[in-house]
Amino acid sequence: MKRRTFIKNGSLASLTLSTFILGSCNQTSTTKETATTAATSAESGEFALNEVTLSQLQQYMKEGKYTSRAITQLYLDRIQAIDKSGPKLNSVIETNPDALTIADAMDQERKAGKVRGPLHGIPVLIKDNIDTADKMATSAGSIALADNKAAKDAFIVAKLREAGAVLLGKTNLSEWANFRSTRSSSGWSSRGGQTNNPYILQRNPCGSSSGSGVAPSANLCALAIGTETDGSITCPASINGIVGIKPTVGLWSRSGIIPISHTQDTAGPMARTVTDAAILLSALTGVDAEDAVTQESEGKSQSDYTRFLDANALQGKRIGVEKSFLKGHEEVDALLQKTLELLKSKGATIVEVEVMKHMGEISDSEYTVLQYEFKDGLNRYLAKANGQVKSLKDLIAFNKQYEDKAMPYFKQEILESSEAKGDLNSKEYKEALAKNKRVSRNTIDTVLKENSLDAICGPTYGPSWCTDLINGDHFSGYGLTSPSAVSGYPHITVPMGMVKGLPIGFSFFSTAYREGELIAIAYAYEQASKNRVAPTFQPVAV
Template sequence: MLRRNFLKTSSLAGITLSAVATGSCNLLQSSKNKNEGTADDHFVLNEITIDVLQQKMHSGEYTSSSITQLYLDRIAAIDKDGPKLNAVIEVNKDAMNMAFAMDKERKQHKVRGPLHGIPVLIKDNINTGDNMHTTAGALALADNFAPQDAFIVHQLRAAGAVILGKTNLSEWANFRSTRSTSGWSSRGGQTKHPYILDRNPSGSSAGSGTAVAANLCVVAIGTETDGSVVSPSSVNGIVGIKPTVGLLSRAGIIPISITQDTAGPMARTVKDATILLSALAGIDTQDLYTLNSKGKAEKDYTKFLDASGLQGKRLGIEKDAFKGNEEMEALLKTATETLKSKGAEIVEIELLKELKDAGKAESTVLHYEFKDGVNKYLSNSANSKTKTLQDVINFNKKNVAKAMPFFKQEILEKSQGMGDLHTKEYTDALQLSNAGTRTIIDNLLQKNKLDAIIGPTNGFAVCIDLVNGDYDNGFSFSSPAAMAGYPHITVPMGAWKDLPMGLSFFGTAYSEPALIKLAYAYEQASKKRVAPKFKVDLLS
């Protein structure tokens, strides 16, 4: 979850764009070694795509095992040494064995699909039934080894993917403290921004965003409650897809919200993200929400990749996005001109001001659902001594120096004090936040005859501030789709001072095909993805 959204839900109607901080952040002193900056990056797999990797494996130039080893070496050189991005919390000891097995199948002329032999990183709140931990970044869960794969990990293995490792995240998916720092966890430490190292990579899927941007993998999986896929994708200059809630199973994922949580693909191109989305989707009886996707999900979302997908489309742009920061406004104006040049019609709309009441209700919903979901997850964690949310709170209190050195656990404690999901306060808030937001979005789409709603995904990356926590980066556009459980895609829109920003496309439930068409057409027309140079600070 993007913590800034959680704190701002009571004032959605008044969002404006604040000034962007400049210069060095001067708060993460370990970033100040000038040798950490690497302008010349000649990694052989830089910016490579799934299609090209498959071509190279087919020709024999590479194997899955050689590709996997290259990425493992890259993680060691860039993530743990070099700029020390700290994106990967744990490397999979079985990764090379998985790659060898996929190579063996390929030699036998068995290729499972486009992900066969492709290394994938996954967020460390997603179960893997192997020798890797699943901790949500929390020391309280350092002994948690899941008894079986999450459903989406099972889907990955069936598709032939290589589970390369797990990525760091904002602890408890940024649902621990009102003063937390995105990308920091007590188990994994602070993940850095690959473009400018003293900037924050955003959360909660910080490690997945940084890893993809820095070419530590070709694709990764994040999770989102409100902003945690699209925000780190936006500030790290990559593509992120938050699907409709229910398109991907949440079984085996440490939860925040049963009504808003979803996993989602993160990649450098819309096509790669779409390939990963296709592999992850599926009906799972352990997550009844997936039953809603029957007859609505697609087996192959790549068939919607259409470079002319903007022709004749009508897009509503959030009016508040043109207020405030001139650098964001300049990027947005360029993006709208590109959209128009490819045949789209752009009309101004006012969505955010209609969501003030729904935004206030969201925080209530999440506190209730977090307690319920985490207690259910922990009660089934056979290998962990931590069985309840109260156990987590008690552990952190007993281990303050290690577990809470920078910020505390007010959100955990508030959630612990909530009742069950039959409480009237909860059911009333859910009706307003979830159903109410859906109605507002759907009515706006129908009234204006829109194919989708667009706007900047969020503001530029803020400084890493372990003293004061996250601060407002000026704009956030994740909450409407998040509260509704609707799909949301972000695509690189450009950068200012080497700080990327994404353009958002979102629509009604199960509109992934339409959004993929729009996002792909914009990507092909704009080509705004740029690899990072690992600058030490903004003035380097």
């Protein structure tokens, strides 16, 4: 998740000129020269699968141009060249030693006339807090869980395998999904190091699904899976110039995923196009007996969200725009006005609304709920895990024992404050949870109903900031994640344009299980705007 207003001062209240500075970060000349050479090499046009879509990959395999093994090998080579060396994005924490074996099996099935569906033979990267019963660890980026080999696939991983996908590897993340310190750097973990923004390497990729945002953007894969508690899919998707979908809590199972909050956590797809994200979203829905909230999705989920892909879907739609985000950074403002005019030109009616002002009422209570649920959920997970720690208390002690490696830049105040909380029967927890649900859901539902809206929109985030391991993140005054995160409602972000070489995302969200309608609107906007720009791995701002 992204550390939000419950930790920092309110995002709108803390706007300063320094918030939007886009100058160069400090960097040695040697690093600049290395990064410049690597960027030139990376963008020489030599990569065969650059900006390829799932439909193109399937066509390649159907025609015999590439096998799944060849595609998988190309991505493995790309990861080695771009992620581990070259610009050194550091978005992949480990590759799957069984990836080529899986790809071979999918090729044999295809040769025998069996194609499981649109994910058959497609390499996918998944965030390193999602269990895989294989040779890869599931660590949440922590060296305390570097040896945690899961005994069972997470539900969504089992669905991936059923769909014929190739598990390519695990992506780096903000350690413990950014729920460790009030001044952490997004994209940093003790096991994986710092993930870098592929557009400008000194800039931050946002988090906590940092690697899952960077990898598809940099063409290390076509698809990735992230997780979100509050902003952890939508922020890195926005800042890395891709599409991210945070589903309704309950549409995808959370069993086998290292938790923060059972009321807000969800995994979701991250891809370069709305179509590809919709394909992945479709494949992993389902009721899971080990995650009770998924029972609520029965009769509400769709087996194929691509049926909502309609380039004319904006016609007749009423869309609310968050009023407080109409003015902030002048270049973001210009992109927003251009976007609103485009939506109108495609038949949508735009209505100014106010949602974010109500979120301030629950910034403290959201943090309270997350601390209680994190302690409860993590203790349950660690008790069954194969790592060196079996409880949150053990983890805190481990980090102190190995402080030079586990906490070289920032500490663990959030872990410690969470450990100090009681259990889920606490009056403080129950009151905070009730307040969160009441305020967030009533606000969104009321705004939608009173204005007869199909969705609410606005800039997802502002431009990325310089990575700062000492002082931590410096989020801009934008941030449209909390309403959908706290309510558990769906949210999709699509590229809106560029500011000084950095991507800006545009968000649409609505009420529960409206993924189909949001995908339709987002797809129509994507097709009309075509704002996706591939990264060029610049060492500094240009």
